[in-house]
Amino acid sequence: MPQDEFTKLFQYIQRMEAKIDVMAETMATKEDIQNILKRLDSIEKQLEISEDERLVMGHQLERLNRWVQELAAKIGYELTA
Incomplete structure (x- = not known):
């Protein structure tokens, strides 16, 4: 694999990791969902x-x-109404 292709692949993977990190930060956990369900109950x-x-x-x-x-x-x- 030429160096240029490797660099592009590496940069792509870094961008994907950044997107995944953002999604993980905003995603509700099972505990969050359980708390919401308890409150609704x-x-x-x-x-x-x-x-x-x-x-x-x-x-x-x-x-x-x-x-x-x-x-x-x-x-x-x-009595009158």
């Missing part, structure tokens, strides 16, 4: 809890409204 659980709490609060409000309506009827008071 945590957010999902919080949303499930919030949804359950809203459902319970809705039932409580319905029950409270029913009690108020019953009480108003017993004392002869007419």
Whole structure:
């Protein structure tokens, strides 16, 4: 292999190594991905809890409204919206 071709090949390999180094620096690790997945699981659980709490609060409000309506009827008071 002539010296000129060897030099070109060597320079090409150096450029490729530099590109690979840049890619390796910006690439997410398995640990990064695991951390993201854990955070997403945590957010999902919080949303499930919030949804359950809203459902319970809705039932409580319905029950409270029913009690108020019953009480108003017993004392002869007419509720208006």
